[in-house]
Amino acid sequence: MPNTTDINRRQNHRQNRRQFLKGTGTAAMAGAVGAGVSLSGIPTPAVAKEMPYLVDGRYDFDTVYSRIGTDCTKWDRQIQLFGPIKVGMGIADLDFRAAPCIGEAMRERLEHENWGYLNSTLGYTELKEGIVAWNQERHGVSVDPDTIEIATGVHPGLIAAIRTFSPPASRVLLMTPTYNGFYSDLTRTQTLPNESKMIFENGRYHVDWDDLEARMTPDTHTMLLCNPQNPTGNVWSEEDLLRIGELALRHDVVVLADEIHADFVRKGHYTPFASLPDRDIVNNSLTFKAITKTFSLPASKNAYWFSTNPVYLERVKVNHRADINTLGVVANTAAYQHGQDWVDQLLVYIDGNHSFVERYLKENLPEVGYTRAQGTFLSWLHFGEIMDEVGVVERSAASRNSDRPMTETQVFEAWLAGTCGVQLNEGMDYGPGGERCMRMNIGTSRKLIELALDNIREAVRSV
């Protein structure tokens, strides 16, 4: 229990922060209406003048914010791998300039130049308050702060959980195509994938229920459930989740629900696994989350996991260690506290990006199979015969004995990058079902999406 001194200290700290923010754009945003922001949420012209990051009273997601030269994976690494990339549309982070509240909070903390150990009791208090409020307000799920474990990422939490329940050489259930990073978690826990390929029908992926249940074998103790699902963009319904949960409970499989993309779903369309109306099913799960995707903060190394099952919590904690960095806590706490408005505007923009891609492909590249994602900021593109025409089968076979063997979709990735300067993520990396697909990250300015699609169209036409 915090004592009065703790509470005073925290309140002082908040006051200091507010003082610091006074007169800046962030304070105006945080203070909303009273600080000169109109009822519609759009700042009045006087306030807008002090907010250079706003265009016409809105956050500016349209202006391209170059990341080249920051050693980032999405651009710099691809240039290193493929040469002069014009558009990096790969790894799942956002290209946008971060929400102003994040920079403000980090600059404030930089004023004090000591980076000693952060105390997890004191240092996580506001962060956890933010996590609880965010889940409640945006997703309608109540998370008990005492059940939250702070992590340096979703991966370290997942690895700890797999290690807890799935001994080396046992199997971990996946529904494919699924997030490629899960495979690296299996490598680190010396476990094996048990892949239930989803059924692809009328442009949508569905669970293959018979196959899923058949794979809940005695040597399968955990299931990695991705919701919303990367890369397909599926958002699982309550009915689907209950059915998965019932099967898992019946066959002693612990559900590890990775919900890192949860914010990228229209309000009311996402069902958190922890909110399912069946206590036993929820108690048979752990949830892994972060707002690092939402605010483009993944390198700030900040995530969390929780469970309503105290036994699971204690068991996984034994295998989990998180040494959090100060600026990561500052950045993520600021995002939880002051980032709502930025995210609300971001979601409208991303929704517009989905519409743009949908329209563009329909009008200009109908031979690329596409279904608008229900969630995430990802597009999953089916290139089908285009890949065959490029010769991916032959080229992949020819590479087999070289020092750089390539899968068919890796061949296509390299071909696209070389032919038109666009880097997409290769489909086979996401497991069975990804053989003729590529993943395109649309968390970027619309101009870049248009450039990427124009270039892809030209490359495809040249085949």
Ligand SMILES: Cc1ncc(COP(=O)(O)O)c(C=O)c1O
């Ligand atoms: C579904 C999913 N889970 C986890 C991660 C990585 O999470 P973190 O960076 O917090 O380890 C990603 C990143 O792309 C993801 O898409």
